[in-house]
Amino acid sequence: MRIKKVGVVGAGTMGSGIAALLASAGVPVVLLDIPGKDDPLEFVKRGLERAKKARPAAFMRKDRAALITIGNTRDDLELLGDVDWVIEAIIEKLEPKQELYARLEEVLPEHAIVSSNTSGIPMKALLEGRSDRFKKRFLGTHFFNPPRYLHLLEIIPTPHTDPAVLEAIENFGDRILGKGLVRAKDVPGFIANRLGVYGMLRAVALMEKHDLTIDEVDALTGPLIGRPKSAVFRTADLTGLDVLKMVAEELAHTTGEDFSLPDWVLKVIEGGCLGDKTKCGFYKKEGKEIYTLDWKTLEYRPRQKPKIPGVDEAKQLSLPKRIAAVLDLPGKYGAFLRDLFAVSSQYTLAKTPEIAYDVVSVDRALKWGFGWRMGPFEQMDAVGLDKTAELIEAAGLEKPELLAKAEGSFYKKEGASRQMLALEGGYVPVPELPGVIEIQTLKDAGKVVKESKDAGLYDLGDGVLLLEFRTKMGALGEGIFKMLDYGMKYIEQNDLAGLVIGREDERAFSAGANLALILMLAQEGEWDELEMAVKLFQKSTMRLREAPFPVVVAPFGLTLGGGAEMTLHADRVQAAAESYIGLVEVGVGLIPAGGGTKELLFRFTEDLAPYTGAMGAEADPFAAVKRAFEVIAMAKTSTSALEAFEIGYLQKGDRISMNKDRLIADAKQRVLDLAPDYVSPVRGKITALGKEALGNLKYAVWSFREAGQITDHEVRIASELAYVLSGGDGPRREVSEWDILDLEREAFLKLLGTRKTQERIAHTLKTGKTLRN
Known part of the structure; x- marks a missing residue:
């Protein structure tokens, strides 16, 4: 089944954001909302305008907004008469959703799929009263906000969902929208919100228990433990305190569990401080100054950068070692993190069989939906399962059955394959992501051709090599250029197909040359060495262009300065949709x-x-x-790969991978496409x-x-x-x-x-x- 046109009903923050993502991907969209009193299009216009003005930008290029046709649900429902998929993103109440579905049944073409973006209402409740035909073409598709940037798309099939419908949506979500797909069970909150929101609320409660400040909690629960800079309270401000309250109340109602917010948070909400959208929440910005809420007095004070003993030393460790080390921070800081780790781990272990089909789905959901660098099961492995059990017991919590089933760890290596604990016990292979090449998998399979601390060279198969930058932020220097030289000679000597240049990282393909080294050499007056270094860089980029085999560069994220220059000299570029390419040297x-x-x-x-x-x-x-x-x-600097075409950094023949996970595999395929009749370009x-x-x-x-x-x-x-x-x-x-x-x-x-x-x-x-x- 081919999805050519999509309808989105509901032009709120989520609906308009989903519509912007679809349009950015080149898909025509019909966006509807309820009619206004004076202007029937008042609410849908407001939603579209919100998406156009969103920061960070909801559209990958401004002109893609032209792909959206607007209307209202009273007069314009027939605009959905030729769509292939309708995403419902209206108010989180059962009755309005059910009423909408009854009307959709009357106007949609027979082949059209319907899905709900609900974050907590069970699919079985939504389907009450619907025909068998409707049920077969219905499922849950839970996007995360903002839809453009958060990788997770939870797919919630029902017992009635036609497998062909499920396959069509998963293929479209993966390749066209670039999402990381996780199948979740039809339970309240699904996976990511159920566990993520629970962890956030426990952090708030534990802040009170251990007498910490909001600044201290955010310092402890951000990048220090592999989570986004927004940590707990800044994330809540970005989401909206009213939204957090609504989700928490819905989860409490549907699960019967404790998702309560403290009274002082409710007072902040009642006072109209809902986060960024009201310019005050847990934080408040006045001019250039940022203030933090004192949760005891509900007054704002200048934001402080906490000085927490042991944190600077912990930051020098790799993330797995750091997650274990911070549990031993002195005093109330370590006590807070031990308690948070214990309650979050215990809840994850207890609920996983209820909400997920396997442990890797839980890890992927939290990484892709909440921006964690390691999922909860990966974190427990890093801390050690004996230590995890000890901390759970020390917190006075019951040891979950899943922890008892694990034999030393949740993940194990068996030769080149990775195994995971099955929910029923024993170990099974971790399901591979189709169409994805992971560098760790190449290492495990012995595909390393040559490596150094700065770069790695891998055999991708089919005669294609991969050059990986290993430096911080992909900083370019002599070590990378030496590996490039070796790799290009190796390809020629062995008559291979070609080269991909890419890497895996959260932020950057390459932020440019090693500025610290350049400055040091300049200050020491090493001008001959500097001239040689610049000439080496120039010769390296020109070799990419003049090589007798195709070279494809696969940029993503920050691709600045020297990183952009390497990209400009490739035969073809296979860019991630979120590629921020710029020649920024004048700065x-x-x-x-x-x-x-x-x-x-x-x-x-x-x-x-x-x-x-x-x-x-x-x-x-x-x-x-x-x-x-x-x-x-x-x-x-481009704000997306689409905009890079507009500026001129990308050109005809270059392509975009909406799903960054597929970037290296897609780049390899480009090499194979070019290789059979490749001739080096000659420029006059x-x-x-x-x-x-x-x-x-x-x-x-x-x-x-x-x-x-x-x-x-x-x-x-x-x-x-x-x-x-x-x-x-x-x-x-x-x-x-x-x-x-x-x-x-x-x-x-x-x-x-x-x-x-x-x-x-x-x-x-x-x-x-x-x-x-």
């Missing part, structure tokens, strides 16, 4: 010198070639120079415009300075960039790529030799922010 007082400046100049000039001489007209060659200047001087010369372009660009720079929009040093940076893009200050001349690369390198070193650029680099390394000096 640290430099210009791109790994071929980025050259590549945009050549690329944009070549883009004009088809228009030169067409119908007697001639394209203005300065347009290409100006475009490259604007992209680099403004450090334009272009005409550099010389003083003609340089004069135009310098005038623009002068205008910005006169208007007070840039500093004197930024004039210097822009002038060096203009000189390179103009090919110097002489007359027009034919230039090769290496002519511009030589100018790039010279300008880079000149700027690096200035005090103000060195100050910029030092400031960025210290604060992560740009210094406008």
